[in-house]
Amino acid sequence: MQHRHLQTRNILHRAWRTSFREAGEEKDAAEADAKRQRQADAQAALAKWSEQHTNAVDSRKRNNREEEESKNADMLAAIEGDSWERVVSLVDVGATEAGGKDISRMKDVLIHVKTSGITKAGEASA
Numbered sequence: 001m002q003h004r005h006l007q008t009r010n011i012l013h014r015a016w017r018t019s020f021r022e023a024g025e026e027k028d029a030a031e032a033d034a035k036r037q038r039q040a041d042a043q044a045a046l047a048k049w050s051e052q053h054t055n056a057v058d059s060r061k062r063n064n065r066e067e068e069e070s071k072n073a074d075m076l077a078a079i080e081g082d083s084w085e086r087v088v089s090l091v092d093v094g095a096t097e098a099g100g101k102d103i104s105r106m107k108d109v110l111i112h113v114k115t116s117g118i119t120k121a122g123e124a125s126a
Contacts, residue, residue: 087114 087110
């Protein structure tokens with residue numbers, strides 16, 4: 001009787017181990033599938049980010065080039081143009097304050113000097 005009880009117990013134990021192993025293998029397979037899916041999602045997200053980053057860098061480069069060309073063209077035009085036109089283009093005569101200071105007197109002096117025709121320091125034009 002005891003021998004039969006041990007055999008039954010061994011059979012039940014073997015069945016439990018088999019079912020436990022199969023359940024573990026199923027969990028391992030599900031975990032491996034989830035891991036592969038996360039890796040695929042991560043690769044797709046990384047590729048998308050890389051493309052966006054590349055586009056942003058290219059756009060920034062293009063904008064910087066255009067801005068530099070524009071500034072160079074403005075600088076060349078300013079060198080070739082009238083000196084007072086350069087001064088006026090550099091000074092915002094429409095502003096009333098600069099950093100909290102009244103600049104109306106400076107604007108008045110610039111406009112006076114421009115209209116009086118002074119070309120060099122202390123010399124009046126004829």
